[in-house]
Amino acid sequence: MTKIGIILGSTRPGRNGEAVAKWVLAQAQQRSDAEFELVDLLDYQLPHLDEAIPPSAARYTQPHTLAWAAKIASFDGFVMVTPEYNHATSGALKNAIDFLFAEWNNKAVGFVGYGSVGGARAIESLRLIAGELMMADVRAAVTLSLATDFVNYSQFNPGEHQAGALTTVLDQVVAWSRALAPLRAPVAA
Template identity: 40%
Template sequence: MSNLKIGVVISSTRATRFGDKPAQWILDKANAHGGIDAELLDLRDFDLPFFDEAASNLWMPSSDPRAVAWQNKLAEFDGFIFVIAEYNRSITGALKNALDQSYKEWNRKPFGIVGYGTVGAARAAEHLRGIGVELQMVSTRSAVHIGGSDFFAVHPLGQQNKPFSEIEGSIGPSANDMLDQLVWWGNATKSAR
């Protein structure tokens, strides 16, 4: 069976975001895992407008060419890994808007989560899983939560700014488990689609 094409979505668009660091880490792990060809999908690169279509693209084609370009890109993938920050106990507004800009292209595909912040984006991950259900997606059970002392060890605000290899022992096993589940669900949903 051919490798799954997995999009690693960076959900924050802020100039000072931290998301690049965990996104590159999970991208490298995914590509080394086996069964996956992963590619970064940076929301900054798509200049998505706020959702303003007459309806979801499930019901009618989108009119904004930026939304259509996003949908066409998503259609290339067999699944996704969302790298999420937690903003006020939920996902970023940029990610919610990106999720809303498409519907059909998310359907029947799995996703994993890499969350970061003081509580490892646990509350945002639960919100994302609920949105994923509505988009007819399959969430992996396992996720990576970079929180607490691990977060402050690798984040510049923690004044240590260590490389991810320093926290690999505590987050690596959950990443491997999540990737194993993503491959299983990705193969199952790909063959069913």
């Protein structure tokens, strides 16, 4: 079964992302075409990148890096839930991405953003990062506006149309994750 990780990309106290990520998970769990799991960056307590050797060498030394690598390696694709801070994703999500390399390769990724313009600029920056990591970013995205999809900018209350947008993202992530499976298969010696 295809496994998709839903990465909660904010560690901020009082974060809006937790409600958004739980909504994504609840919608995803109604599907039977893949398994979905919420991955909360808070659970990994990653410090600022502290590996001496670049991640592309895959010579991790820190226990937190090894645990993070094992979790990310276990998935076939991802949905990243990202806030938008200063026209980009959160520092916590960027840092978590930067810890690894091969664990991201040849996997699909979709995005659910939230912010003043629906997290669109954060999503655009993540698309560039995904390309460098040899990830296939899907075209569809969910963009949640703090003004219209949240009450008082803090209580998540998505518009009805957002469920359809999320379905499209999930459809594309699952399809691309399956299509990329041969590239992730171990090479016979």
